[in-house]
Amino acid sequence: MDNIEKWFYKNDDKIKQTAKFIFENPELALEERKSSECLAKFMEQQGFSIEWKAGGLETAFVATWGEGEPILGFLAEYDALPGLGQKPVGERCEVEGSGHGCGHNLLGVGAASAAAALKNELESTGKKATIKLFGCPAEEIMYGKIIMAEQGCFDGLSAAITWHPSDVNRVGEDIYQAMDSKKFRFFGTTSHASGSPHLGRSALDAAELMNVGVNYLREHVTDDIRIHYVYLDGGEKANIVPDFAQTSYFIRGKNREHVDEVSARIERIAQGAALMTDTRYESELVASCMETKLNFTLLDTFYNAMSNILVPTYTEEEIQFAESISKAANLKNKGKYFDGLHKFKNKATDIFVSTDVSNVSHLVPTVTLNTATACKGTPLHHWAFTAQAGSSIGYKSMIYVAKSMAQGAKMLIDNSEILVKAVEEHKSI
Structure with missing residues (x-):
């Protein structure tokens, strides 16, 4: 048993x-006070120094140990999702409020464990390196790492290492989409909707006309574009012409160029809607992320690390739990609940979701791993994913990926040529 295994x-x-504490105390983006404090305390107990308010964000922190190079950064997340409260049982058993439908209770603790285990390895061998764990809030609203990156939090890193819960075990060869998160606000004039409608200027009409225009736009964009929106405000009573309406938009595409083009067209649609209704509009860019910049040198290295660690096996009780979840959530897995480690394809794949990790990947060589914290076919942002994130299935997968990240990071320290090659690849893209 090596030093990393001994620590685990x-x-x-x-x-x-x-992980159980964070699961039982889910907190939404930028509200993760208990979660961040719990994770920071865990790292402090492992001998790391803690710096709070990284990037100016209240629930962000950096835990640091060691000295010299390489400087390896592990990225942790811990925000939950609204409306996905769920007990860790094999059927829908709703808990009021938010829940970890993306498994971030596991994500943050897995990254922290990898960093702590690597520290134990370095202490035991006397090798030099600096280890940092970045406590990153608000990934679900595409915010935390973007702000932290803008404020220089990741400057100087040799490499960034992270993972995300999934229904498969593999290295992440996915290129996440670039994205703009925007709010559109319309300002009109109130009036009695029946008695004096001619005096009113409806902000809600403007918002609806904008959305109609955007829906017609869908026919005239490239296939990679994804546009989705919700109403945040639209008036209080039907007999009052609304003087304020607000929508929230996510605009995604395979790269920044596509997103910038479509985002500009949507701005013009909003302007047109305001002109048609004699209202005024303004927009706010809440967050803007890049597409992912993959590093195949790191992917190959961490695939080797994952290959040398036993993939989790499951008890009869855990298989029954997966079966119950599959039936209750109507998952299309045909009774095959878990796979082994998927082969490294050495080929990028575009996917239709986004992450703020992408912005880090443009600054430093970055690698993401995925492990099956849920049975096959379980969608993210779903009560069934929440249930498994609080179960032994989720915990086993978290330990597996944490060991993989620690062993992969050890390979970077033991063989400096890997990082040299990774940096060269990063610069060449």
């Missing part, structure tokens, strides 16, 4: 209890 054997219960 010794701290197994503490790791699971930390």
Whole structure:
């Protein structure tokens, strides 16, 4: 048993209890006070120094140990999703409020465990490196790492390492989409909707006309474009002409160029809607992320690390749990609930979701791993994913990926040529 394995054997219960606490105390983006404090305390107990308010964000922190190079950064997340409260059971058992439908209770603790285990390895061998764990809030609203990157938090890193819960075990060869998150606000004039409608200027009409225009736009964009919106405000009573309406838009595409083009066209549609209704509009760019910049040198290295660690096996009780989840959530897995490690294809794949990790990937060589914290076919942002994030299935997968990240990082320290090659690849793209 090597030093990394020894650390996990010794701290197994503490790791699971930390993930359980965050699962039982879900907090939305930028509200993750208990979660961030719990994770920071975990790292402090492992001998890391803590710096709070990284990038000026209240619930962001950086935990640091060691000295010299390489400087390896592990990225942790811990925000939950609204409306996905769920007990860790095999049927819909709703808990009021938010829940970890993306498994971020596991994500943050897994990254923290990898960093702590790597520290134990370096202490035991006397090798030099600097290890940082970045506590990153608000990934679900595409915000935390973008702000932290703008404020220089990731400057100087040799490489960034992270993972995300999934229904498969693999290295992440996915290119996440670039995205703009925008709010559109329309300002009109109130009036009695029946008695004096001619005096009113409806902000809600403007918002609806904008959305109609955007829906017609869908026919005239490239296939990679995804546009989705919700109403945030639209008036209080039907007999009052609304003087304020607000929508929230996500605009995604395979790269920044596509997103910028479509985002500009949507701005013009909003302007046209305001002109048609004699209202005024303004827009706010809430967040803007890049597409992912993959690093195949790091992907190959961490695939080798994952290959040398046993993929989780499951008890009869866990298989029954997966079966119950599959039936209750109507998952299309045909009774095959888990796979082994998927082969490294050495080929990029475009996917239709976004992450703020992408912005980090444009600054430093970055690698993402995926492991099956849920049975096959379980969608993210779903109660069934929440249920498994609080179960032994989720915990086993978290330990597996944490060991993989620690062992992969050890390979970067033991063989400096890997990082040299990774940096060269990063610069060449």
